[in-house]
Amino acid sequence: MILQIKSKMKNKFKGKYGPLLIAEIGGNHEGDFNYARRLVKLAAETDVDIIKLQVYYPDTLVNQLIDPVRHKHFKKFILTKDQHIELAEICLKKDKKYLASVWDIDAYSWIDKYSDFYKIGSGDLTALTIIDEIISKKKPIILSTGLSSFNEIKEIINYIISKNEIYDDPGMLAVLQCTSMYPIPEKEVNLNVMNLFKEKFNISVGYSDHTEDLEALFISVTKGANILEFHFTDNKNNTTFRDHKVSLNSNDIETLINRIKRLNEILGSKIKQPTLSEIDNGHVKSFRRGVFFNKDMKKETIVKTKDLICLRPNEGIDARDYYKIVDKKLKINVNKLSVLNFNFFYE
DSSP states (O other): OHHHHHHHOOOOOOBTTBSEEEEEOTTTTTTOHHHHHHHHHHHHTSSOSEEEEEEOOGGGTSOTTTOHHHHHHHHHTOOOHHHHHHHHHHHHHTTOEEEEEEOOGGGHHHHGGGBSSEEEOGGGTTOHHHHHHHHHTTOOEEEEOTTOOHHHHHHHHHHHHHHOGGGSSTTTEEEEEEOOOSSOOGGGOOTTHHHHHHHHOSSEEEEEEOSSSSHHHHHHHHTTOSEEEEEEOSOTTSSSOGGGGGEEOHHHHHHHHHHHHHHHHHHOOSSOSOOHHHHHTTHHHHSSOEEEESSOBOTTOBOOGGGEEEESSOOSEEGGGHHHHTTOBBSSOBOTTOOOOGGGBOO
16 A cells, blocks of 8 residues: 555655755844845745745743743744745745745644645654644655654654655655754764664655855765755854854855755766766777787697786677686687687687
8 A cells, every 4th residue: 555655656855956955044034024035035046946934933832931031032033924925925936945844833724835845843853733733734744853862753753654654755754864053063963864864764864954064065965865954044144143154155055056966976877887988988898808819829729728818908708708718629720819709619
């Protein structure tokens, strides 16, 4: 049954240049809608595949009695429903996919029409009510794994699949290696975790970046990332808000894409065979050895190993067939280093 379902799935985790490129506006607008709109339009001018925002309301996100400081922070950064919808519409009109981490259950009812898939942020990996709402939409899910242990990730993947088997498909569920710090110390990027995800789960994998340069993103491409998520800003030194410093600007995205193109060229095909340049330049023959006589040979002579030498180029009898002519009797006279043919020998 699962195999039948998989055959119908279209993998949305593919971007124009290979990995799906997600520019995360996140909280970089700092609650200023005009700035949010400007950032979305600026991101749309780049060649990313997706522009991402965050939909939240402090009263349904943070307990203001226990953590009034964080509650106040999110209250400052809030955008209204109508503002979020306008931003989503800008993305779609600019021919960009829209994505949001939605941290408010009621918001799913009005944001759903704008998004082809959903993102579960690291902080909500254990929030089953949010996850259940996302599963009910039956759209591809991207799961960030900051703060999480392997067993926690395994449990939530199994939970998602148990709720709907369509998620037992790499075109429907993706897991991102992520470290929830801003910025990440390089020793905590841990891109090798992507190998573990590939080995243990039937999923797409990717990387959510919080470093201060592009190196981890470059490396994640070489490790087979299907998705690259990174914060986006117009100015990394714009304010004291931490996310600007771990964000890419338009020039960074251009550099990233150019590097991805080059990496794709270098990584090349998974099929091992002689390349066009090797063939066109004759190297398959000129670099390999053929079998030749190291002296003149008389008709009716029985060939011994002492009579043979393997030399470049591979003309006549291939070096791999060396032993096929040992102990064979010659039908004709053959000059030293002449190109050989099996017809020269008796069966």
